Amino acid sequence: MAHLSDMLEKQRNMIVNQDLPDYDDTLCVDGPALSERKIAIITTAGLHRRDDTVFTPGVGEYRIIPDDTDMNDLIMSHDSTNFDRTGFQQDLNLVFPIERLRELQASGDIGEVASYHYAFMGATPPTAFEAVAKDLAGILKSDNITGVLLAGV
Amino acid sequence: MLYCEFELGRPFGAPNEPEFQKRVLTAALKLLERTDGPILDDFPDGPPGPATNDEGDIEGWSCPVNFGDGIKDVSVEDDPLTALTQEIELMRTWHDLFLEKNKKSTMGISEVDFETCVNYMVAFIDDIDTAPPRTDIPRYQILKLATDEMKAYYFEAGLARPGNATDKELADWYYGETTAGKILLKVNEACANSGDEVLQGMSDRRIIPIHQQHLKQSSPTT
Numbered sequence: 001m002a003h004l005s006d007m008l009e010k011q012r013n014m015i016v017n018q019d020l021p022d023y024d025d026t027l028c029v030d031g032p033a034l035s036e037r038k039i040a041i042i043t044t045a046g047l048h049r050r051d052d053t054v055f056t057p058g059v060g061e062y063r064i065i066p067d068d069t070d071m072n073d074l075i076m077s078h079d080s081t082n083f084d085r086t087g088f089q090q091d092l093n094l095v096f097p098i099e100r101l102r103e104l105q106a107s108g109d110i111g112e113v114a115s116y117h118y119a120f121m122g123a124t125p126p127t128a129f130e131a132v133a134k135d136l137a138g139i140l141k142s143d144n145i146t147g148v149l150l151a152g153v
Numbered sequence: 154m155l156y157c158e159f160e161l162g163r164p165f166g167a168p169n170e171p172e173f174q175k176r177v178l179t180a181a182l183k184l185l186e187r188t189d190g191p192i193l194d195d196f197p198d199g200p201p202g203p204a205t206n207d208e209g210d211i212e213g214w215s216c217p218v219n220f221g222d223g224i225k226d227v228s229v230e231d232d233p234l235t236a237l238t239q240e241i242e243l244m245r246t247w248h249d250l251f252l253e254k255n256k257k258s259t260m261g262i263s264e265v266d267f268e269t270c271v272n273y274m275v276a277f278i279d280d281i282d283t284a285p286p287r288t289d290i291p292r293y294q295i296l297k298l299a300t301d302e303m304k305a306y307y308f309e310a311g312l313a314r315p316g317n318a319t320d321k322e323l324a325d326w327y328y329g330e331t332t333a334g335k336i337l338l339k340v341n342e343a344c345a346n347s348g349d350e351v352l353q354g355m356s357d358r359r360i361i362p363i364h365q366q367h368l369k370q371s372s373p374t375t
Contacts, residue, residue, distance in 0.1 A: 002161050008363055028190035034182055054262055054290075054298065072257040079297065081362040084162030086308050086320040089259050091168035100165070100175045110182065147185045149178070151164050 011082075021127055032111070037147035040114035040140060041065075044122035045088070045095045045153040046078030055079065055121035060128035062136060065117040071098055080123045083153060095153055114145055122153060155181045157196040160320075166200035173201050229335045234275040240332045241271065244310040251313035260305045263287075263298035267306060270299035278339045281347045293351045300340065300360055303333055321364075328365040337361060338368060 004012050031037070046055045048063035054077035055061065065074065071092055076085065087094040098117070104110045118136060120129065140148065157177060159166050165174040177196060184192055229236045252258055263270055265286045276283040277296060287295045304327065311323045318326070328334040337360055345356035361369055 008366070011358075011363055025191075028188045028192075030188050031185065034186055037182075037185065039182065050261055054264075054294075056290075056294070075259050075262050077262045077298070077301070079359065081304075081359055082161065082364075084160055084320040085259070085305075086312060086323055087163045087168040089305070089309055089312060090255070093171070093174055094163055094165050094168045097165050097174055097178050100171065100178045103171075103175060104179065104182070109179065147182065149181060153162055153164055 019125065019127065021130065032146055034110055034147070035108055036111040038112040038114055038143075038145050039101060039110050039147040039149060040143075040145045041096060041098065041101065041117040041149045041151060042120065042136075043096050043117075043151045043153065044120045045151070046076050046121035047074045047096055047119040048077065049073060050075055057121075058124060058128060060124060060130070060132050061120075062132060063119045065096075065119055067098075067113060067115050067117065071096075078121050078123070078153070095151065097149075097151070101149070110147070114143065116143065154191075154193050155184060155196055156193060158199050160200075162320075163200065167202045170201050173198075229332050233278065233332075233336055233339070234272065236332045237271060237275060237336050241267075241306070244307065247310035247313045248306060251309040254313060255309075258305070258309060260302055260309070262305075263295065263302045265295070265299070265302075267302060270302045274299050274303070274336060274340055278336070278343050281343055281349070281352065291351070293355055296340070296344075296352075297355065297359060300337060303337075307331065307333055324362070324365060328361065328368055334368070341369065 004015065007015070047065065048055070049065070049069055050073050052063050055063075057079045074092060074096070076088060076095075093099050096117075096119075098113075101110070101113050105113050155177070157164065157166070165177045167173060176198075180194070180196055184194065227235045227239065260267065263286075265273075269286045273283065273286050274296070285292050285295045286299075307327050308323055311318060311326065328337065341356045341360045344352040344360065347353060358366065
């Protein structure tokens with residue numbers, strides 16, 4: 001995570017002054033223990049399978065990453081040049097910790113790894129995501145997902 | 154939310170550090186069991202390994218071939234395509250080694266072969282209206298994907314070379330010392346001078362990253 005103070009003025013102003021929607025407070029709710037939860041990953045790293053369409057800047061959209069995907073075949077079409085990709089090039093788990101999640105399932109620390117994970121491309125206006133995010137929330141509910149790892153990049 | 158003092162692009166700390174990654178992941182998932190939100194917890198530790206955002210120290214990194222201005226008598230100013238192609242060929246051994254070690258590549262996002270991407274970028278410098286290799290997506294997008302393709306190739310090749318260069322060192326080398334970096338500066342300049350609002354927007358920081366913006370001022374082409 002970056003500090004605003006470390007950013008160039010132009011980038012800092014863009015982030016501080018961006019148009020953000022207002023939301024009511026949402027209270028945290030009780031749920032099952034972590035060891036009983038079914039967990040999906042949602043990344044903003046712009047990841048997708050090689051055959052998927054690349055992400056389009058400014059468009060609110062996501063890609064599906066089935067859990068049985070050959071994870072070595074995931075590529076990144078994120079539009080930004082301003083974050084490190086060498087870590088991802090060496091180890092997918094640095095941005096999309098699928099193997100770590102499976103290890104937590106094997107050790108009983110979580111209940112289950114979801115059958116589907118999801119990828120967005122950050123650097124997109126939040127309002128552009130609203131409709132698809134609501135749609136995806138419904139999909140997660142219907143898939144009995146009880147925990148989501150929101151992994152920014 | 155779990156706040157981590159990690160570099161952008163490295164949300165779980167460091168590559169090939171499974172135990173550390175698992176600590177971060179567990180700390181984040183444990184927040185699901187809390188009901189006292191809103192929550193903003195700090196992860197207590199920085200990532201293992203060398204700092205990735207330190208000032209580059211390229212002296213510690215083996216660079217067996219001088220890629221500064223192309224090889225033989227071909228300079229990027231006189232014959233950019235030949236200079237770039239020669240450099241890419243010289244990097245191929247290292248890129249092959251990366252593929253051998255990692256059994257994967259992050260290249261391929263443009264859905265166009267690498268040579269075509271290279272040819273297009275170089276042609277774009279002289280004529281922004283050069284026919285793009287894909288017409289099913291906007292020109293700016295295939296241009297951006299072509300630049301990302303080249304970046305992936307060089308960074309993967311660089312990662313295979315000895316010395317464990319940090320990403321900052323790799324970026325300083327790629328943007329500041331290679332022929333590819335000089336080509337990118339020229340592509341960036343062509344976008345800036347194009348008169349096309351979208352391409353001009355790209356020239357802001359979507360070709361040359363924020364931490365390399367100083368090169369735009371020091372480039373003889375800008």
